[in-house]
Amino acid sequence: MLINRYLSREILTPLVTICTILVVIFAGYSATRFLPDAANGLLTGGTVLALVSLKVLIALEVLVPVTLFFTVITVLARMHADSEIIAMRACGLGTGTLVRSVLLISFLIALLVAGLSLFVRPWAYEKSYWLKADAEANFDFSRLRPGRFHEIGEKKYVVFLEAIDDSQMRAEGVFIQQYDGTVRKITHASEGWQEIDPVTAEKSIVLRNGYHYQITEGKGNIILLRFQDNRLPLVTKQIESIGYRRKAASTQSLAASSAAADRAELQWRYSTGFSTMLLGLLGIPLGVAATRQGKYAKVFVAVIIFAIYYNLLAVAKTWMEQGRVGSLPGVWWPLALLAILLVILYKRMSAASR
Secondary structure, three states, rough: HHHHHHHHHHHHHHHHHHHHHHHHHHHHHHHHHHHHHOOOOOOHHHHHHHHHHHHHHHHEEEEEEEEHHHHHHHHHHHHHHHHHHHHHHHHOOOOOHHHHHHHHEEEEEEEEHHHHHHHHHHHHHHHHHHHHHHHHHHHHHHOOOOOEEEEEOOOOEEEEEEEOOOOEEEEEEEEEEEEEEOOOEEEEEEEEEEEEOOOOEEEEEEEEEEEEEEEEEEEEEEEEEEEEEEEEEOOOOOOOOOOOOOOOOOOHHHOOOHHHHHHHHHHHHHHHHHHHHHHHHHHHOOOOOOOOOOOOOOOOHHHHHHHHHHHHHHHHHHHHHHHOHHHHHOOOHHHHHHHHHHHHHHHHHHHOOO
16 A cells, blocks of 8 residues: 555654664764773774674664664654645555554564564674683783773783883883782883794793782781793783673573563563564654644653653563562553553543544
């Protein structure tokens, strides 16, 4: 039907455009979180780009539904303001035509969001955790910047360089601390640099003219060693496991778990598709505007509704993780409230049209 294709085009075109803009904005925001580590030499440019891309994939499960919600509202409000809805009704096309078109679009986008939430999002979280673990375990001494404390790796190496002689590629005033909970090892050298074996390509840090302190807490044992030259091998570490991360766990493993937090995460993933459907349909009554009201008359109300709804979802998930509520109502009661609001607004819209 021609009118259905017209409505679909009017909704999908701004939806894709707005979603692209939001993705670019979110990518820029995410990049600002990783750029300090890149500037400090802890992350490479490629790692930052990969992490930002993964963050965008994770955020799509929220960006796509909210874009659909506001797109439906603004498009239908424009059609009301331009009297297109009045013309449709004059041709015998009622509210059912709008509902069917929006319902089809919302259903297809809900399938996309559900796929993102159930499969793509945990995969993206897993990849980001691996990238961060690898960057921490295999740092490059030559990329560190002077005048800053760098906390590196799971064993919490703290490295500080007073200055760097760029002409000789050497650091001056090198401070390295390692702490495993009981023993604190501190090394201070007047200068240091990184060397790469031309045969094996193994990296090592060469420290010159310094002291090595080893302090055992609780026992008062202090070992002091002075050295002229000391070589610390930077052994490339193969990360075997990142541990259990709930957000990176597969949907199948969450379904087999009985832990409250795992069930909350699983229900959150299941709920995203239904949320997308409800938000898309909710845009129809919120898009009703009088001729003189303008396209953006209900946008402020829509912002309030979405903010309350999303926060209620977060609260429901937290309560379920803490064991305050069981699988029922779980995280489903905010969706039930949204469905009730949808029914109320549809009844008001039908009454007003009559």
